[in-house]
Amino acid sequence: MKSKIKHILKKELREMFRDKKSLAMMLVIPIFIPLLVIGMSALFNLEMNVPITDYNQIGFAYSMSDTEKSLADSMNIEVYTGSIDELEKMFKDEKIKAYFTKEDNHYTIHGNDTTNSTYALELAKNYFDTYKSILQKDLLYEEQIDANKILNIITLEENIKIEDNYFASYIINYAFLFIIMAITVSATYPATDATAGEKERGTLETLLTFPIKSKDIIIGKFLSVTISSIITGLLSLILAIISLKLAGNLFPIYENMNLMLPLSSLCYAIMVIIGYSLLISGLCIAIASKCKTFKEAQSALTPLTFISFFPGMIAFMTGITTSNLLSCIPFLNYTLIFTDISNGNINGIHIILMLLSSFIIIALLLKVIIKEYKSEKVLFS
Numbered sequence: 001m002k003s004k005i006k007h008i009l010k011k012e013l014r015e016m017f018r019d020k021k022s023l024a025m026m027l028v029i030p031i032f033i034p035l036l037v038i039g040m041s042a043l044f045n046l047e048m049n050v051p052i053t054d055y056n057q058i059g060f061a062y063s064m065s066d067t068e069k070s071l072a073d074s075m076n077i078e079v080y081t082g083s084i085d086e087l088e089k090m091f092k093d094e095k096i097k098a099y100f101t102k103e104d105n106h107y108t109i110h111g112n113d114t115t116n117s118t119y120a121l122e123l124a125k126n127y128f129d130t131y132k133s134i135l136q137k138d139l140l141y142e143e144q145i146d147a148n149k150i151l152n153i154i155t156l157e158e159n160i161k162i163e164d165n166y167f168a169s170y171i172i173n174y175a176f177l178f179i180i181m182a183i184t185v186s187a188t189y190p191a192t193d194a195t196a197g198e199k200e201r202g203t204l205e206t207l208l209t210f211p212i213k214s215k216d217i218i219i220g221k222f223l224s225v226t227i228s229s230i231i232t233g234l235l236s237l238i239l240a241i242i243s244l245k246l247a248g249n250l251f252p253i254y255e256n257m258n259l260m261l262p263l264s265s266l267c268y269a270i271m272v273i274i275g276y277s278l279l280i281s282g283l284c285i286a287i288a289s290k291c292k293t294f295k296e297a298q299s300a301l302t303p304l305t306f307i308s309f310f311p312g313m314i315a316f317m318t319g320i321t322t323s324n325l326l327s328c329i330p331f332l333n334y335t336l337i338f339t340d341i342s343n344g345n346i347n348g349i350h351i352i353l354m355l356l357s358s359f360i361i362i363a364l365l366l367k368v369i370i371k372e373y374k375s376e377k378v379l380f381s
Helices: 002-018 020-027 029-048 066-074 084-092 115-142 147-151 166-201 203-209 214-250 263-288 294-318 332-342 348-373
Strands: 057-060 078-081 098-103 106-110
Touching: 002 020, 002 166, 002 214, 020 029, 020 166, 020 214, 029 166, 029 214, 057 084, 057 115, 066 115, 084 098, 084 106, 098 115, 106 115, 115 147, 166 214, 166 263, 166 294, 166 332, 214 263, 214 348, 263 294, 263 332, 263 348, 294 332, 332 348
Parallel strands: 057 078, 057 098
Antiparallel strands: 098 106
């Protein structure tokens, strides 16, 4: 039996590596991962390093004191003055990014939530807090009260450990999500060709006439698709590691951060990739074998790309944490466990549950397909 599986596997692999489309899916798609990592890192870096001249245009709808003018100048604020209506028009025309109005001792900052206006509002708040502190000190001085005893009655010292970098965590997890997507895309084409493609070409009918059990045929095809998926996954992981290393050296947002996973974490990450490759290969074979034509199978498998990506993305964005139950849920479990691995929180039970649930699903899928291939209905489904 092993010999027959081996022959089927050789046949499928030979056809796969001869097919330019299969090779493209397997080897070309991972190249997009470095583009993603570098591109998103550049975008993050751009957002974090906005020059002050892009948002320091702030309006004042009242007559500023000499102290205010001096403070605004020291904070590199480009001052615009005028009536409320004039400043509102300048704000709508984007000549200023925020503006102050004043009624007695009540100040109001006007702006919106666009990127530059957000930075301008933060600058305006800092200006206001500083000006308020100056006025408080002057008032206390006039009353012959030591300002330090009042204003510094309590002090705050920051002792914040630099452990997590939001951007680093974001880019590492999104790199893994795209590895998952690359594996999914890589599995769909060979699975389609090995099932619906053979059915459409008429070669499956010939194959079923040979003295080979349907079990051997399906396992051989399944293993060939799995090998293709694992190759794509490992290549994607290697390219992701290289691109993360480059991004860490190129962009200041990752300063003092190590984007590289330790060797032990990489080993667990490879286990996750292999587990996912097995599951997605079984799903692709199961779905494609139900289709009569290559085109029909491709249409049926297209939703898998989104199903593989979005549960993990939603889990990451909402901060869902791994549990024993979630470790058994397909697609979601791989992303959650990889997030734990990248954070150094390796839980052996969660990994075992992930692999065990995957193997159970794969066994059930293969059992259904093997049963179908025992009947001639497979040719006319």
